[in-house]
Amino acid sequence: SDRQTRSEGERKKGVSDQHTPEQPQRDIGELLQQIMVITEDSLDEAQARKHALNCHKLKPALFSILCEIKDKTALSIRGVAEEEPPDPQELRLDNMLLAEGVAGPQKSRAATAAALAAATGGSSSDESSEHADYREKLAQIRMIYHTELDKYEQACNEFTGHVMNLLREQSRTRPISPKEIECMVSIIHRKFSAIQGQLKQSTCEAVMILRSRFLDARRKRRNFSKQATEILNEYFYSHLANPYPSEETKEELAKKCSITAAQVSNWFGNKRIRYKKNIAKFQEEANMYAMKTAMDATSLTSQASSPATPNSGGYSASCYTPGGMM
DNA sequence: TTCCATGATTATGA
DNA sequence: TCATAATCATGGAA
Incomplete structure (x- = not known):
């Protein structure tokens, strides 16, 4: 009600002072001032003030002026909604x-x-x-x-x-x-x-x-089982002439040892290089596996007079002479 | 704790 | 792409 009386008063004042040249300027100034303080008001007050502003007789004039200013300053949309390609x-x-x-x-x-x-x-x-x-x-x-x-x-x-x-x-x-x-x-x-x-x-x-x-x-190394190492060593020493298992054989060995083919590759890579570096150290191991394989073979031949496994190309520990180390 | 064995990774070359 | 050589990092025995 206070606002109503105020705005009514303003209206009356506006009508009565209509002929003064400075009056419209003052009115606009007041109007802008009111806009500026709008945020300081409570919601209800703001609503009431908004209503008053909307009903103000100068509002259409202000609106058209703002339109004109906008047109003149070309404050139109710059680069709207230009769809950027996905980054x-x-x-x-x-x-x-x-x-x-x-x-x-x-x-x-x-x-x-x-x-x-x-x-x-x-x-x-x-x-x-x-x-x-x-x-x-x-x-x-x-x-x-x-x-x-x-x-x-x-x-x-x-x-x-x-x-x-x-x-x-x-x-x-x-x-x-x-x-x-x-x-x-x-x-x-x-x-x-x-x-x-x-x-x-x-x-x-x-x-x-x-x-x-x-x-x-995963670098936490787990040693392979004894059985797995045995299987790999058996293959290695029985193929010393060419200790390079094919992919198929690697898969087969991997299955037998319950490890992956990649681990079999690692093992053979390590074994070849370490054997080559110190053949003397591995001699005992080589002999042991040679004996073991020989015994297996003889037991097999005596049983069924069949040759050794297809993979065993004979074990000649002296045959593997990589890089002229021997 | 030290040292060696061993599985995995990385750099390099054929 | 695969093999080699060097190296890393951990397991495990002493």
């Missing part, structure tokens, strides 16, 4: 988050384990506990990522809503086209997606750190 860096982050199972649908335990096994080349049996640890940490990262993402999304929607309301409201007192509102919305979305980009970046970093820690853990 390759962001695409990479997205792909990585998807591959790691952080973004997108939740990966099953088996899928995560399989992905890890593929990455490490290790068997899954004795690493299941480490996998569980990895999965747990990954799930934590996933949870934080989604919580933060939701938070940003919500904040973005809220903020966009506020701005749209504000602009719609303001469009009654100053010229704002719907396109401009749209433009503002897209600016806000861009800003928020930049923040989300940072979130993706830091999530990727967290995953990389987790992964590298896990991969480091």
Whole structure:
């Protein structure tokens, strides 16, 4: 009611002083002053004042002036909604988050384990506990990522809503086209997606750190079983002339030893170089396996008069003379 | 704790 | 791409 009387008074004053040349300027000044202090008012007061402003007789004039100013200063939309091509860096982050199972649908335990096994080349049996640890940490990262993402999304929607309301409201007192509102919305979305980009970046970093820690853990060496070493040594010393098992043989040996083919390759690589470096040291071992294989062969021939295994090309420890070491 | 054995990784070359 | 050589890092016996 106070405001009503005030605005009525103002109206009366405006009518009575209509002929004074300075009056319109003073009125506009007051009007602007009122706009400036609007934020200091309570919501109700602001609503009432807004109403008063909307009903003010000078409002249409002010509106057209603002339109004119806008036209003259060419404050129209600059570069609106020019669809930027997707940032390759962001695409990479997205792909990585998807591959790691952080973004997108939740990966099953088996899928995560399989992905890890593929990455490490290790068997899954004795690493299941480490996998569980990895999965747990990954799930934590996933949870934080989604919580933060939701938070940003919500904040973005809220903020966009506020701005749209504000602009719609303001469009009654100053010229704002719907396109401009749209433009503002897209600016806000861009800003928020930049923040989300940072979130993706830091999530990727967290995953990389987790992964590298896990991969480091695989350096925790476990000696092969005695039986496995025996099988590998048997093959090595019975093929000293050419201790290079084919891929097929590696697979076969890997199966027998319950290790991977890559581990078989490692083993043979290490064995060849170490044997070559110090043949004398391995002589005893070589003799032992030669004897063992010979005994196996004789027992086989006496049993079924069949030759040795297809793989055994005869054991001649003296035949392997790599690099002219002997 | 030290030292050697051993599985894994990396750099290099053919 | 594979083999070699050097090296790393850990296991385990002494």
